[in-house]
Amino acid sequence: MEGFAGKVAVVTGAGSGIGQALALELGKSGASLAICDIDLEGLAQTEEKLKAIGAPVKADRLDVTEREAFLLYADEVAEHFGKVNQIYNNAGIGHTGDVEVEQFKDIERVMDVDFWGVVNGTKAFLPHLIASGDGHVINISSIFGLFSVPGYSAYNSAKFAVRGYTEALRQEMRLHGHPVGVTTVHPGGIKTAIARNATVAEGLDRDELAQLFDKRLANTSPKRAAKIILQAVRKNNARVLVGPDAKALDLLVRITGSGYQRVTELFMSRLVRKDH
Numbered sequence: 412m413e414g415f416a417g418k419v420a421v422v423t424g425a426g427s428g429i430g431q432a433l434a435l436e437l438g439k440s441g442a443s444l445a446i447c448d449i450d451l452e453g454l455a456q457t458e459e460k461l462k463a464i465g466a467p468v469k470a471d472r473l474d475v476t477e478r479e480a481f482l483l484y485a486d487e488v489a490e491h492f493g494k495v496n497q498i499y500n501n502a503g504i505g506h507t508g509d510v511e512v513e514q515f516k517d518i519e520r521v522m523d524v525d526f527w528g529v530v531n532g533t534k535a536f537l538p539h540l541i542a543s544g545d546g547h548v549i550n551i552s553s554i555f556g557l558f559s560v561p562g563y564s565a566y567n568s569a570k571f572a573v574r575g576y577t578e579a580l581r582q583e584m585r586l587h588g589h590p591v592g593v594t595t596v597h598p599g600g601i602k603t604a605i606a607r608n609a610t611v612a613e614g615l616d617r618d619e620l621a622q623l624f625d626k627r628l629a630n631t632s633p634k635r636a637a638k639i640i641l642q643a644v645r646k647n648n649a650r651v652l653v654g655p656d657a658k659a660l661d662l663l664v665r666i667t668g669s670g671y672q673r674v675t676e677l678f679m680s681r682l683v684r685k686d687h
Contacts, residue, residue: 414645416441418545419492421485423475423532424502426453429551429601431460432637433499438466440641445488445495447473448502467492475502475528478535485535495539497547497644500532506565518565525569530576537591546591549644550577554599554657558664560675581649592647596640597661599654600630630656 420437424430426448434446438461446461448454451472458470469491473484489495503525506517529550540546555563556570574595581593631654643651652658664671 414440415641418442418496419445419488419494419543420497420499421445421447421488421495421532421536422499422501423447423473423528425457425470426450427457429598429633429636429640430499430501431457432633433501433640434468435460435464436634436637436641438464438468442497443467443492445469445471445492447471447484449474475500475531476523478527478531481531481535485539488536489539494543495536496543496545497549498532498536498540499549499551500529501551502528503551507562508565509562510564513565518568521565522569522572525566526572526576529573533576533580540591541589544590546589547644547647548577548580548591548593549596549640550594551596551598552577554597554652554660556595557597557657557661558671558675561679578649592644594640594644594648595650596643597650597652597657598631598636599652599657599660601633601636601654630654 415437418437418441420434420442422430422434422437422444425434425444425446427450430446430448431453434444434457438444444461444466446454446457446468447470448457449472454470454472458468461468469488471484471487473480475481485495504521506513506521508517533548533550537546537548540548550573552573553566553570555567556574559567559571574597577593577595581595583589584591584593636653639653640651652661660671663674667674
């Protein structure tokens, strides 16, 4: 893939899923990689795969919710490679539970990782991206940043927040003439472990929900998702929809406005009944 040779790219949540796929595709394209995750085993696997293809790589454990650590990490990466061109704020977690029963701590945890993790990464690396003269911020939202569904209010909140934050950032970079592209990513159902690793409210079966996601909703491979994202980055697109389901659901929202809410209610109720 063109456009990444000689670039230094940072990927959070690089131990599995989209993050690992992004790191590998970037490595194959000639980029140098700074990869991080809290999953040390997965991170080591990604590092090994990158070394196998000859990509320069720096691998570190990082919890994206730890702001001071993130700020120090950004300086360390810039010092190690001499510059930083791209940050892929990909790390994320899931949670399922109705507002009525979910705990405040569950909502806070999702917001800390999925929203504040993105803010921390963006703020930590933005000065380095501007200094590079050819920077790019890529923030992973979700199709759940385009429309809401019952049972996912915390995740919806975080992903809508990522969308708003990133769209505002893109406009600011253009207004101030900074050499930094900004792209918001809205993946649909991707074949990753996010559902299996998600937390659930009391009374819900995580394994059952994960099987439902894997069987009926995950349609796009991480590798395919990474290729779509990187193509959008190369073109400096403002946003990218990943997967046919993301495109279809975006169209639904555009056509129906708030009417999509009734459609998703019916879909979710039938999906649960069908699975049982």
